């Protein structure tokens with residue numbers, strides 16, 4: 001037997017070698033390895049990434065994941081925005097909702113903790129004192145995380161916990177690890193992420209005659225007045241239960257949950273509820289299936305019942321869904337890069353998540369219940385981040401219906417918005433007003449211009465215009481009156497001015513495509529407004545006061561909240577003219593001056609600067625800050641100044657320093673997929689600097705081969721000849737054998753599929769794609 005066994009790997013190895021050889025010679029590459037197998041959900045769970053390791057289906061409504069500490073206060077919460085932190089020694093429990101990589105937080109709803117044994121603590125204990133309360137120590141060595149599946153041994157609770165998730169459910173399997181013991185499940189409705197005092201406004205729980213437990217909770221957190229209901233079903237009958245309120249009950253009139261139900265076996269309401277469920281003494285695993293609904297308990301029950309099967313069946317179904325979603329991109333690259341890119345694709349397929357119930361009902365920004373007809377309502381819109389690369393990536397790796405549903409959800413949200421405008425940062429249908437701009441506009445325009453249909457284009461354009469002309473919104477009235485946002489009237493005025501101007505350009509683009517010349521002309525004119533914030537003397541985008549002067553004193557390195565810029569300074573924000581980088585190059589004094597300024601940004605000596613007060617500032621290369629979004633397109637801008645090889649060199653520098661296939665492998669918050677989408681594009685050799693332009697700017701690839709199966713069924717094969725550390729520059733590029741001598745690819749070229757080949761070399765090709773006619777889209781020189 002041992003002999004036979006040891007033979008197997010040899011055979012496998014020979015077979016692999018043969019495959020690799022075949023792949024090298026075949027016209028269409030054979031990429032045997034599944035992308036699914038390369039995903040490591042632990043990447044980003046430490047350091048600055050703020051990702052979670054738990055179980056989630058593609059774009060799933062439930063993100064079932066461990067929380068290591070929800071008892072944080074103030075600044076300590078930031079590091080726990082995803083509930084789990086790799087560095088933490090204990091797990092407090094498993095809750096149903098999490099953001100992937102957000103810089104602010106909420107959620108962590110319906111926290112559950114299994115317990116084997118006679119003692120069931122009702123308090124979580126002290127995160128700094130492992131062994132206290134119901135929290136439990138665990139070892140990373142006994143932890144398993146893959147798409148749609150998570151497992152861990154809870155050492156202090158005597159339970160091995162496994163989690164999986166369907167689109168609208170989370171399923172847990174809890175197995176006692178020390179033989180037959182009394183098994184319990186604790187449900188703590190007091191717990192949530194960013195759980196400052198007074199956050200839980202009201203909660204309720206009831207045990208129904210059919211054994212299903214339901215309840216609702218109303219919280220006032222990042223989202224104001226958020227309502228979430230749940231339904232939980234156990235695989236074995238309960239032998240007992242206890243519903244406990246840990247504070248004196250107070251009446252709360254605003255509660256929107258259900259009133260008392262006459263059919264309940266037991267029920268309790270209050271602000272601080274804990275429940276214990278008992279299953280008797282057993283050595284058998286117990287399965288717990290949970291669902292949520294932002295509508296009501298009936299919605300949660302319907303969601304619970306909509307996905308059938310036991311733990312293994314759900315896990316298998318979700319694994320199949322992940323295989324399908326991830327294997328549209330097969331990659332062949334050195335092992336760490338392959339894991340980083342595969343995981344990046346995984347992280348880019350988590351949001352915008354499903355937020356509507358199985359019957360179509362959802363809660364909108366007006367806090368009322370609506371019904372989606374013919375599409376799935378989605379939310380979790382981190383638009384300031386995701387308009388850049390995340391949404392453009394979805395148009396290449398997901399069926400068009402995904403983006404169609406996103407656009408329909410945006411339009412519907414606008415229709416239910418008390419302010420009559422598109423979402424800014426919305427989750428579970430509720431608006432948080434976080435970050436700046438009206439970046440739903442580029443998402444919708446990019447979708448329409450790429451030919452994605454199935455939504456009301458007139459309503460979409462109307463929604464975009466409404467958002468862009470809503471005077472009460474963040475200095476917009478002043479912006480419309482003056483052509484810039486004045487800093488003495490509105491904070492972060494420089495950033496707002498340039499971001500509004502870009503969004504305006506996307507409205508003009510959509511209007512022109514729809515034959516609405518009047519709207520197009522108005523917004524094309526507005527898209528020039530970035531010039532009003534450009535200071536020719538210093539070469540920086542700066543904030544102007546209402547008297548027309550630039551605000552002084554001016555320090556381009558200063559980063560302060562509420563200052564002239566949003567989460568950044570003049571160095572990062574002075575490059576934000578994606579609609580017309582050519583004019584910016586001219587304004588800066590031409591190609592050489594632009595290249596010099598870009599170099600000055602990357603090579604800036606920041607050793608004497610302290611940005612530790614700004615939470616989002618991480619991943620510095622000089623004044624280039626990869627850990628936050630304003631910098632994301634900047635390395636690609638050398639292409640607009642006739643120096644593509646400088647872009648290639650900077651990308652080598654960024655990818656080499658900002659992404660690792662380790663828990664602390666993301667240099668900044670993943671921001672609902674944006675950091676990850678950046679890597680997926682960059683690894684393939686191109687990036688959407690200007691969503692809405694229908695172009696991708698060529699960088700340099702980081703994969704030896706990749707096969708992208710496009711939504712239209714065609715495949716794009718990316719091949720990088722001679723790619724290694726000693727060959728970091730692009731010598732030439734061909735598309736289906738034809739030389740590409742310009743610095744961009746068109747969307748229709750990508751969608752037509754075929755073979756995109758990069759020939760890599762040691763020295764820069766300083767003549768490739770350098771002529772003005774070779775440069776990517778700019779509105780002032782539009783082809």
Ligand SMILES: *[C@@H]1O[C@H](CO)[C@@H](O)[C@H](O)[C@H]1NC(C)=O
Nearest residue numbers: 731732741765766767768769
């Ligand atoms: C460099 O680019 C130019 C212009 O596209 C091309 O003609 C030349 O062959 C390239 N050089 C190499 C070594 O690939």
